[in-house]
């Protein structure tokens with residue numbers, strides 16, 4: 001039987017780039033299988049714009065790498081990808097848009113993206129045809145451009161071919177051989193199967209169908225996306241920068257013949273062939289019929305930006321399907337089926353992203369992990385509910401329709417809600433909960449009934465004050481002074497059981513989890529580089545059973561990481577038990593008084609010490625109680641079987657009234673944890689940082705024996721980390737950094753904010769950032785750029801709140 005190291009399905013730009021990069025890493029026995037011809041999917045009808053500035057640092061870095069690659073491809077492969085580095089302009093026609101550009105420019109500076117804000121006149125010099133009325137300024141990025149999508153694909157495929165990749169066209173995959181949780185091969189229509197341990201699904205709009213062949217749900221949703229090409233217009237030449245006017249929802253680029261390519265993101269998107277059946281099997285090298293009525297509002301936008309377009313004839317309209325995702329981010333990575341990878345859902349920027357996608361995927365396949373933190377793009381961020389095609393379609397439609405909108409921090413998506421609700425949901429709603437959504441779960445951000453006008457003077461300036469409420473400081477301070485009751489049922493819960501549970505967890509956890517039953521351990525799980533893959537608590541329930549608790553959004557990610565760490569020699573079972581347990585957290589100095597009034601259990605510090613667990617009964621409700629905190633106060637997380645949760649909520653809330661207990665939400669948790677210096681995974685700590693850099697050395701036991709990441713940490717400890725997560729306090733307590741703002745020292749960018757907010761008890765605006773070690777000492781004066789304005793900041797000793805930890809240990 002035919003064999004290969006890897007079979008990549010899909011000869012679009014993504015598949016070709018993965019083949020290019022995988023062969024570059026030395027995997028020569030690679031097959032690129034395309035059912036028709038190369039570039040016969042979305043790639044062939046792309047507009048080819050390459051814009052690098054994106055929603056996350058990693059994605060932007062991937063785009064920056066793409067540009068680097070496109071510049072050199074011709075020399076390397078002899079095939080011209082048609083790269084034109086003409087620069088790009090993004091217009092700002094409102095005060096908010098100007099603020100957005102300033103924020104983006106600051107952010108771009110933190111990783112060397114040469115983005116500058118230019119005056120309207122300067123922008124006109126570069127692109128003389130736009131109407132300057134109402135335009136306040138523009139962002140100019142000289143290294144953006146456009147590329148010929150087919151040329152690019154052919155160049156990448158040629159690079160791969162030269163290094164041994166076999167390119168099979170007319171090779172339609174019709175099945176996957178999956179056994180014992182691993183992919184073993186692929187089968188084709190009309191040709192023999194190929195045995196392989198690595199399959200990459202780069203099937204574009206067919207990625208969902210291909211995924212289902214392996215039992216993997218890939219929630220891509222095809223949308224019809226349109227642009228038109230005009231006849232030549234005076235003043236248009238191929239050297240003009242690309243142009244975007246997000247307020248009018250449109251983008252442009254010049255064509256070699258002097259015409260304009262103009263497209264955009266309409267408010268009423270058109271999902272296409274999105275249901276269970278998926279796109280028709282024979283849809284190749286095809287376009288959809290032009291949909292003029294749908295383009296009309298975009299045409300208006302185009303004429304508003306470039307009046308000369310109004311009198312230009314249209315050569316043709318391109319209407320082609322493209323794979324979008326429910327959250328507007330790519331879908332990359334390995335699935336729960338070992339060796340089955342996915343690279344799809346490029347949301348109309350797959351040409352710009354292809355270089356980076358190929359590199360990340362090749363590293364993932366060949367080295368186990370990509371170098372960059374790509375959690376936001378990881379396939380495993382989607383929960384089971386994305387098996388619903390309607391839900392995926394509704395979410396993706398909202399993302400498409402609001403693509404060019406300014407997304408203010410704290411903004412919530414609306415489509416497909418509510419879906420996952422805690423048993424307390426109706427009660428929380430009755431208490432005026434303002435719900436946010438995380439991984440499908442409805443979670444209270446704050447309670448309107450806690451609003452208190454006295455705190456209005458604390459409202460953060462600018463954007464940070466938009467999705468904000470006086471209830472946040474009210475709940476924060478009530479928790480510090482009395483107690484807060486938080487519903488955290490959405491926490492992901494994983495049970496690890498079996499004779500080898502302890503030995504296995506010792507091998508994948510950085511902390512020592514070989515503790516006596518009843519103890520709770522806070523630990524990170526590391527990759528081989530020492531980077532933080534998971535951040536959780538492990539509770540030893542009995543000698544052969546652990547309960548791991550991790551963040552709402554990280555359940556499937558952590559589950560996959562943990563399962564991936566288990567070998568055939570490990571006699572363990574790893575189960576997701578999220579739905580079986582609710583979680584109510586009671587925190588605050590009065591927590592013991594409150595809980596004591598509803599339970600006969602000994603809650604004294606001696607009888608129930610910090611970081612331990614007991615089975616208790618509270619108000620007739622049996623629950624597992626963990627004495628832990630994420631807010632820096634005395635308290636317990638109570639885990640009753642789900643069906644008891646509502647009763648427990650009522651009992652505890654009622655009992656707490658005389659002690660000043662309030663129902664409180666997630667925004668208060670965030671401000672509480674910030675001033676206590678607790679790290680948030682995905683923001684402050686990621687697979688790119690180690691515990692030594694993140695200030696989590698206390699949770700690492702280097703001498704406990706072998707564990708993943710130990711050798712890397714040992715080396716870093718000897719050399720000394722080059723950066724450290726530091727706590728900055730801003731001089732103006734109402735200027736709030738939200739994440740990604742540049743940090744300046746001596747006029748140079750020295751770091752980037754990982755997370756920020758206000759600590760209402762300490763009365764300070766706080767921002768975390770990784771700083772070079774010589775600057776990471778208390779008292780260092782720096783500044784943080786918040787919406788274009790430099791705000792003085794100082795590195796503060798950590799934590800700001802309760803540095804001795806006495807409030808959690810009494």
Ligand SMILES: Cc1cc2nc3c(=O)[nH]c(=O)nc-3n(C[C@H](O)[C@H](O)[C@H](O)COP(=O)(O)OP(=O)(O)OC[C@H]3O[C@@H](n4cnc5c(N)ncnc54)[C@H](O)[C@@H]3O)c2cc1C
Pocket residue numbers: 009010011012013014015033034035036037038039040041042043044045046047048049050171172173174202203204205206210225226227284318319320321322343344345346347348349350351352353
């Ligand atoms: C109108 C329009 C304009 C766009 N403009 C831009 C732009 O300006 N900039 C930008 O960056 N992006 C743009 N995009 C998006 C970009 O074109 C896509 O993101 C990109 O081409 C996707 O590449 P891909 O390789 O994932 O998918 P595709 O190119 O669709 O490749 C998937 C391949 O998989 C093959 N396949 C499917 N099923 C099987 C099977 N069973 N067996 C074997 N092979 C199979 C298909 O035949 C296809 O060739 C645009 C898209 C559209 C529609």
